[in-house]
Amino acid sequence: MPDTILIVDDEVEIADLIDLYLQNEGYATRTFYEAQSALDCIKQEDIDLAILDIMMPDIDGFTLCSKVRELRSFPIIMLTARDDVVDKITGLTLGADDYVTKPFKPLELVARVKAQLRRYKKYNDEPAKSEALIVIGGLEINSKTHECSLDGKALKLTPTEFSLLRILASNQGAVMSSDELSQEIWQDEYFEKGNTSITVHIRHIREKMGESFENPRYIKTVWGVGYKLDNN
Amino acid sequence: MPDTILIVDDEVEIADLIDLYLQNEGYATRTFYEAQSALDCIKQEDIDLAILDIMMPDIDGFTLCSKVRELRSFPIIMLTARDDVVDKITGLTLGADDYVTKPFKPLELVARVKAQLRRYKKYNDEPAKSEALIVIGGLEINSKTHECSLDGKALKLTPTEFSLLRILASNQGAVMSSDELSQEIWQDEYFEKGNTSITVHIRHIREKMGESFENPRYIKTVWGVGYKLDNN
DNA sequence: CCACTTCATTAAGAATTGATTAAGAAATCC
DNA sequence: GGATTTCTTAATCAATTCTTAATGAAGTGG
Numbered sequence: 001m002p003d004t005i006l007i008v009d010d011e012v013e014i015a016d017l018i019d020l021y022l023q024n025e026g027y028a029t030r031t032f033y034e035a036q037s038a039l040d041c042i043k044q045e046d047i048d049l050a051i052l053d054i055m056m057p058d059i060d061g062f063t064l065c066s067k068v069r070e071l072r073s074f075p076i077i078m079l080t081a082r083d084d085v086v087d088k089i090t091g092l093t094l095g096a097d098d099y100v101t102k103p104f105k106p107l108e109l110v111a112r113v114k115a116q117l118r119r120y121k122k123y124n125d126e127p128a129k130s131e132a133l134i135v136i137g138g139l140e141i142n143s144k145t146h147e148c149s150l151d152g153k154a155l156k157l158t159p160t161e162f163s164l165l166r167i168l169a170s171n172q173g174a175v176m177s178s179d180e181l182s183q184e185i186w187q188d189e190y191f192e193k194g195n196t197s198i199t200v201h202i203r204h205i206r207e208k209m210g211e212s213f214e215n216p217r218y219i220k221t222v223w224g225v226g227y228k229l230d231n232n
Numbered sequence: 233m234p235d236t237i238l239i240v241d242d243e244v245e246i247a248d249l250i251d252l253y254l255q256n257e258g259y260a261t262r263t264f265y266e267a268q269s270a271l272d273c274i275k276q277e278d279i280d281l282a283i284l285d286i287m288m289p290d291i292d293g294f295t296l297c298s299k300v301r302e303l304r305s306f307p308i309i310m311l312t313a314r315d316d317v318v319d320k321i322t323g324l325t326l327g328a329d330d331y332v333t334k335p336f337k338p339l340e341l342v343a344r345v346k347a348q349l350r351r352y353k354k355y356n357d358e359p360a361k362s363e364a365l366i367v368i369g370g371l372e373i374n375s376k377t378h379e380c381s382l383d384g385k386a387l388k389l390t391p392t393e394f395s396l397l398r399i400l401a402s403n404q405g406a407v408m409s410s411d412e413l414s415q416e417i418w419q420d421e422y423f424e425k426g427n428t429s430i431t432v433h434i435r436h437i438r439e440k441m442g443e444s445f446e447n448p449r450y451i452k453t454v455w456g457v458g459y460k461l462d463n464n
Numbered sequence: 465c466c467a468c469t470t471c472a473t474t475a476a477g478a479a480t481t482g483a484t485t486a487a488g489a490a491a492t493c494c
Numbered sequence: 495g496g497a498t499t500t501c502t503t504a505a506t507c508a509a510t511t512c513t514t515a516a517t518g519a520a521g522t523g524g
């Protein structure tokens with residue numbers, strides 16, 4: 001039995017586009033162009049994941065998200081028009097599990113749907129990128145407050161340094177190449193520049209963490225491959 | 233087996249340029265200068281990613297994109313002449329996954345191709361995930377963390393050594409010639425060099441595993457043929 | 465047993481890769 | 495708009511890693 005995805009977006013073409021893609025991937029879909037009937041649907045049917053637009057005429061996505069959360073605990077992915085940080089933080093607080101900004105790439109959305117479903121079904125799976133608080137040994141990274149501390153002592157990181165560390169931490173143990181890291185940090189803009197600066201940022205982070213390249217406690221260099229962060 | 237990239241652009245030089253670059257990267261290519269035969273190709277062959285020009289005489293790229301999407305769900309990268317925001321939104325809505333504006337830097341396009349394929353495969357290649365950890369007897373190879381251990385004791389392998397061992401392990405029991413191993417490790421660059429160094433790498437691995445050539449526990453030499461890894 | 469092939473071993477230098485540093489761009493903040 | 499922070503670039507340096515080539519040992523067939 002395929003997973004059922006709920007789609008709510010007042011922009012008909014967008015909703016239908018998502019619908020098409022998810023159906024092509026073998027999911028069952030329930031598509032609504034306004035919030036109220038979507039809510040009714042949730043009460044009656046078994047939904048595995050919801051994709052909610054934030055900007056909607058009758059109810060805004062945040063309210064809808066809250067209402068859904070009162071009823072169910074399946075993953076929620078929010079669609080937002082711009083890369084609005086405030087929206088992002090608010091949304092995560094309200095119970096959304098992931099964020100996609102419009103205009104989005106359909107296959108990326110599909111990928112995130114798959115990722116969320118996988119994570120939801122297997123609790124032991126790696127933590128999601130949107131996980132607010134990541135703790136690895138004495139290292140704490142709070143995406144919500146954008147704070148970071150090592151052994152209880154606050155680390156003052158620049159934006160790029162923070163992103164880099166968060167990405168490494170949320171893929172704990174996994175080796176990531178400079179290419180992958182660049183792509184994660186800068187999304188699409190990265191192609192216009194090289195990725196040599198990753199090593200510099202790594203160095204700065206290590207410096208602030210009091211780590212040396214020869215004897216790292218957290219950030220390890222894997223020669224010829226990339227970097228990884230773990231607590232071994 | 234390399235990924236196959238479909239290229240459609242009525243400007244012959246552009247199409248051929250892209251073709252050349254992608255072939256140099258080891259991709260298989262199908263290049264067309266008009267849309268119709270490209271569509272036929274998609275129906276018949278296994279394509280992993282498409283690069284479509286927007287401005288074309290017979291069908292415009294948007295229409296082509298939609299038609300492709302009705303059939304397949306691999307990533308699509310669109311080429312646009314101007315940096316037109318409206319086009320971008322429209323294109324993404326229609327199902328393109330990325331955008332490159334002309335004139336573009338060939339290596340940037342290549343980078344985007346790689347990025348899209350990586351993202352797509354990450355969520356669509358189940359086998360890749362399950363192969364992350366290979367266990368043969370007391371030998372453990374973790375591709376994700378790039379760690380390797382024998383009887384619980386960590387082995388510190390160089391990149392090439394790791395690749396070599398991983399390839400042998402993932403073809404457990406099968407004899408592989410030096411040629412095959414070279415090809416697997418270095419993909420296409422391998423033709424530029426010989427493959428005599430395989431024996432040296434094998435030796436280093438054996439040394440680190442505490443194996444001797446006369447009495448190997450895992451890596452066996454098959455005279456006149458190659459090497460194999462098993463637990464007999 | 466002897467030529468011939470194939471693999472093992474070794475060591476050196478060539479090539480690659482990451483670290484480090486500093487300076488100039490770019491972005492951000494007041 | 496000027497000052498400050500942050501980021502990127504480029505050049506140099508240090509280390510790791512790879513390849514080559516020479517020599518020796520082991521298998522193979524006559």
